[in-house]
Amino acid sequence: MLIERFDVEVFTPPCEPGAERYAAKARLTRDIAEVLPYLNATLRGAVYLPAAQALTWKKGGHNIAFHAYEIATSNATDREEAERELRGLIDLVNKTWERRAEITPDHDTHQRPAPMALYKLLPQTNCKQCGEPTCYTFAFKLGASQKSLDDCPVLHEEGYAGKLAQLQSMVIEAPSIGRSE
Ligand code: SF4
Numbered sequence: 419m420l421i422e423r424f425d426v427e428v429f430t431p432p433c434e435p436g437a438e439r440y441a442a443k444a445r446l447t448r449d450i451a452e453v454l455p456y457l458n459a460t461l462r463g464a465v466y467l468p469a470a471q472a473l474t475w476k477k478g479g480h481n482i483a484f485h486a487y488e489i490a491t492s493n494a495t496d497r498e499e500a501e502r503e504l505r506g507l508i509d510l511v512n513k514t515w516e517r518r519a520e521i522t523p524d525h526d527t528h529q530r531p532a533p534m535a536l537y538k539l540l541p542q543t544n545c546k547q548c549g550e551p552t553c554y555t556f557a558f559k560l561g562a563s564q565k566s567l568d569d570c571p572v573l574h575e576e577g578y579a580g581k582l583a584q585l586q587s588m589v590i591e592a593p594s595i596g597r598s599e
Pocket residue numbers: 540541542543544545546547548549550551552553556569570571572573
């Protein structure tokens with residue numbers, strides 16, 4: 419197991435006083451930089467910065483960062499959720515490390531899709547069936563992994579198959595964190 423021991427800290431970020439959002443970080447007792455290219459290969463939408471030995475990822479509205487000696491997540495609604503997600507990330511790192519023989523590590527830096535690039539492939543009807551006021555708002559949240567392609571029923575109608583396929587290749591649709599897969 420790569421991560422066996424760690425200290426957990428749950429806190430309210432100083433930039434968001436009173437926002438009632440929580441962040442959590444795990445301080446690690448060993449260097450996990452070696453797993454980052456494997457995470458980069460398996461977490462769609464991750465941004466790997468080799469020189470900084472860091473990998474950032476957005477999932478379900480949470481900003482996540484993996485560093486050599488630290489893992490952090492933010493934007494949880496309460497302390498329990500923050501800690502649960504953090505432990506899910508540690509589990510993800512350990513499982514990825516165990517599977518590394520099956521994964522081709524990716525050492526490149528990939529950028530997240532820009533909202534406008536996603537918007538151009540959406541139906542652009544502003545029908546609000548996804549719960550968002552406009553397709554552009556949906557595109558923004560899609561890029562941040564706060565929405566999924568399944569939330570837009572129009573995309574699954576006949577005639578959008580090509581655009582849906584392009585969107586699927588661009589967006590982050592990785593497993594949810596905070597629970598064992
Ligand atoms: S459901 Fe799809 S088409 Fe309708 S507003 Fe949302 S993104 Fe646009």
